[in-house]
Amino acid sequence: MKRARIFSPFGKGGRGIFLQVAHRENPPAPFSKGGICFPFGGLVVLILALLSASPLLAVTGSSDVETVYIVQPKTINLRNRFELGARFLKNLNNLTINEMGGNLSLTFHVLECLALELTGGYFFLRNNSVASEQLATPANGGLKWNLVDYYRLSWLAMLGIQWSPLDGKLVFHDVFLGRAQFYLRLGAGMAGLEIADPSFKGDARLSLDQPYGFVASVGGGARWYVANHLSLTFEVSDLIQMLAVKKSETPGGLGPASSGIVQTVIAQLGVGVLF
Amino acid sequence: MRIFIAMVLFSMSSWASVDAIVGKRFPTRGRFELALFPLDFSVAEPFVAQPYALHGTAGYHIFDWFAVEVYGGYVPVSGETDILAQVRHALVNAEPQLSRMWQTSYFAGANLQWAPLYGKLSLLSLCETHVQLYVLVGGGVDGIRKMQVLQNQYAYSVQGALNVGAGVRIFLADFAALRLEWRDDFRQNPGESGIIGTNWLQFGVGFFL
Numbered sequence: 322m323k324r325a326r327i328f329s330p331f332g333k334g335g336r337g338i339f340l341q342v343a344h345r346e347n348p349p350a351p352f353s354k355g356g357i358c359f360p361f362g363g364l365v366v367l368i369l370a371l372l373s374a375s376p377l378l379a380v381t382g383s384s385d386v387e388t389v390y391i392v393q394p395k396t397i398n399l400r401n402r403f404e405l406g407a408r409f410l411k412n413l414n415n416l417t418i419n420e421m422g423g424n425l426s427l428t429f430h431v432l433e434c435l436a437l438e439l440t441g442g443y444f445f446l447r448n449n450s451v452a453s454e455q456l457a458t459p460a461n462g463g464l465k466w467n468l469v470d471y472y473r474l475s476w477l478a479m480l481g482i483q484w485s486p487l488d489g490k491l492v493f494h495d496v497f498l499g500r501a502q503f504y505l506r507l508g509a510g511m512a513g514l515e516i517a518d519p520s521f522k523g524d525a526r527l528s529l530d531q532p533y534g535f536v537a538s539v540g541g542g543a544r545w546y547v548a549n550h551l552s553l554t555f556e557v558s559d560l561i562q563m564l565a566v567k568k569s570e571t572p573g574g575l576g577p578a579s580s581g582i583v584q585t586v587i588a589q590l591g592v593g594v595l596f
Numbered sequence: 597m598r599i600f601i602a603m604v605l606f607s608m609s610s611w612a613s614v615d616a617i618v619g620k621r622f623p624t625r626g627r628f629e630l631a632l633f634p635l636d637f638s639v640a641e642p643f644v645a646q647p648y649a650l651h652g653t654a655g656y657h658i659f660d661w662f663a664v665e666v667y668g669g670y671v672p673v674s675g676e677t678d679i680l681a682q683v684r685h686a687l688v689n690a691e692p693q694l695s696r697m698w699q700t701s702y703f704a705g706a707n708l709q710w711a712p713l714y715g716k717l718s719l720l721s722l723c724e725t726h727v728q729l730y731v732l733v734g735g736g737v738d739g740i741r742k743m744q745v746l747q748n749q750y751a752y753s754v755q756g757a758l759n760v761g762a763g764v765r766i767f768l769a770d771f772a773a774l775r776l777e778w779r780d781d782f783r784q785n786p787g788e789s790g791i792i793g794t795n796w797l798q799f800g801v802g803f804f805l
Contacts, residue, residue, distance in 0.1 A: 413795075414640045452642035452696060456679065460693045462686030466679060489717030489724070494661060501715055 396490065396500045397546045397595070399430040406554060408591025410442060413557070414584065417453050417466055418473045421446040428593070434485040438508070442477040449519045457519040465519050467579035468527075468566040474512045474585060477560075479538060481508030491545055500546040506558060508538040514564070518572055527570050537561045542589070552593040560585040620714055621726050622767040624657040624804065629665075631655070631775055633800030636669065640795060644699050646674040649796070651703070661711045667736070668704040675699070676743060684745055691746060696792055698740040698753070698785045705736015707759055728765040728773075735759060738783050757783040765802065775800045 406426040412419065424442030431437060449471060457465050465471075487503035514534055516527045540558025547553060565580035636649040651669025658664065676684075676697075683692045711730035718724050738757045741750040763777030777798040782791050 416640050416642050450642070452694070455694050456642075456683065458693070460690075462683050462692075464679065464682055464686060486720050487717045487725075488721075489715055491713050491715035491729075494712050495714075501717065503717065 395433070395488075396498065397549060398433070399436075399595075400433050402430050402595055404428040404430065404436075404552065404593045404595050406552075406591055406593035408442075408554065408556075408589040410444065411588050413586040413588050415450050417450055417470045419446065419448050419450055420444045420473055420585070420587075422477075424477065424589070424591075426593075428483070434488060434502075436483040436485075436504075438479075438481040438483055438506070440477070440479050440481065440508075440510075444474050444476070447473045447475065447515070449517055453519040463520065467581065468516060468518065468571060468576065469564050469579040469581050469583060471516045471519065472514055472562070472564050472566075472583050473516070474536075474560070475515055475532075476513040477510065477536070478512075479508045479510030479536070481506050481538065497547070499548070502544045504542055504544065506538070506540045506542065506556070508540075508558070510536055510538075512536040512560070512562070516566065521572065527566075527572065529570055530567065534562055534564060540587075544593070546595070550595045552595065554589065554591050554593055556589040558587050558589070560587060620660065621716070622728075622770065622773075623660055624663070624711075624728070625660045627657050628805040629653075629655045629657065629663070629802045630805065631800050631802035633669070633775070633777070633798045635799040637797045638700075638794060639797055641677070641696065643677050643680040643694055643697050644674065645677045646671050646699055648673070649700070649703075651798075653800075653802075655709070660714070663709040663711070663730075664706065665709060665732075665734075666704075666706045668702070670702050671700050674701070674741075689746065691744065695785065695788045695790070698742045700738055700781075700794065701741050701752075702739040703736060703757065703781065705734055705757065705759065707732040707734030707761075711765075726767040728767070730763055730765070732761045732763070732777075732779070733759065738781065740783075740785065742785075751786075753786050755783045755785065757781050763798075771804050773802045773804070775802050 404427075406428065408424050408426065410420070410422040410424060412421075422442055422444035424440050426438055426440040428436050428438045453465065453471070455461060457463055483504045483506045485502040485504040489501055490498055491501040492498045511533055512535075514529060514532050516529065517525060518527060538558045538560045540556055542554060542556025542558075545553045562583045562585075563580075564583045566576075566578060568574060568576065568578040571577070631653040632650075633652065634650045636651060638644075638646045638649070649669050649671040651667055653665050653667040655663050655665030676699075680692065680694070680697070683694070709730045709732045711728050713729040715727045715729070716724055717727060735756065735758045738755050739752070740755060741752050744751055759779055759781055761777055761779035763775055765773040765775055767773045775798075777796075777800070779796045779798060781794045781796065783794075784791050
């Protein structure tokens with residue numbers, strides 16, 4: 322005689338739930354209602370092949386046990402909805418500079434797993450790091466890193482695209498359940514720029530010919546919808562810029578020119594409102 | 597605690613999705629966990645180059661959402677960054693007057709883990725994985741050293757340290773989970789004012805007994 326084993330971490334009756342008995346060799350997708358949420362279908366075959374050997378698909382138990390999957394609809398549908406967000410920003414790679422700020426974002430969910438995002442931010446705290454200031458003192462030889470490494474952002478305006486390959490549910494202390502998405506993000510835009518030479522006290526800033534520049538970003542984050550209209554967001558993104566400091570822009574026009582790829586890793590924490 | 601949280605959430609009539617929970621696919625309550633983190637990366641250190649470390653942990657999950665864990669680790673390679681080498685070159689017969697020049701040699705201590713979030717996630721609707729998100733707080737000791745070029749030797753010290761951090765367990769099976777963790781290790785170095793924090797990004801795998 323066969324026995325059935327209920328397999329549902331978050332199963333609950335009452336909202337269109339249906340049961341489905343599946344063979345262990347062919348478990349149904351847990352969120353199959355929306356189909357495969359992958360806008361670039363060509364790679365699915367490759368991913369399927371890789372996952373076929375994954376222990377994630379393994380189901381334990383003796384051969385006479387069948388698994389009963391409970392398939393639930395998503396708790397919140399995102400497609401064709403807007404989300405307005407506000408976030409706190411802090412740079413993580415604070416070797417030469419410290420930055421804190423905030424941004425506002427408007428996200429349009431094109432698909433359940435794909436969204437476009439427009440963000441605008443302002444860094445209200447910008448200064449050189451303690452290590453930068455210590456390094457520049459005469460007691461330590463008055464040295465500094467290349468001036469290009471002291472570039473810091475004053476404002477930020479970006480357009481991005483988010484893809485959420487991981488989608489599911491998070492439960493808080495076994496009592497509160499919400500939809501969660503883990504997403505990857507690509508973006509591009511413009512950023513305001515400034516430099517304060519650490520050799521000079523008082524945060525004296527250099528006069529830049531072009532105090533703004535192009536910025537690209539890659540990153541990833543997580544969103545947790547704790548209510549029908551409210552989400553919590555955490556994201557880490559790397560802002561990448563190709564920047565240069567001309568000799569004429571250095572203090573007195575005497576310093577060496579420098580250039581390079583400048584990366585600013587930003588952590589973001591905030592809330593969003595769906596409408 | 598759960599009843600209190602449930603009452604608060606149910607009292608907010610506009611909040612939805614307070615669903616009942618049947619059970620977790622990978623419960624951790626009452627289980628021991630041994631973890632090995634072979635890849636620990638120190639992030640954004642200005643003067644100390646300690647590219648990686650490794651450490652191990654042994655923990656006991658008192659509840660699904662609470663665990664205690666002891667840890668110990670070693671930094672096999674450490675040195676000084678290029679900019680500090682330039683400072684030493686610029687100074688003759690003098691030691692740099694910089695903070696954050698002490699290198700971590702080893703670390704050990706104990707942490708408390710609070711894991712309020714458990715999740716079931718679908719990868720491209722193709723397969724599912726179960727995750728547990730946690731924060732940790734604790735303390736221990738750091739074995740540290742500092743190069744003293746004039747004496748051509750290291751100065752050694754052992755300092756108390758405090759930890760805060762956060763991480764995620766990605767369950768692979770009943771007995772194993774991948775772990776990704778960020779930990780900020782706070783201590784006061786000898787002869788320096790103020791507390792410094794060393795950020796570690798850690799990758800490992802845990803085995804449940």
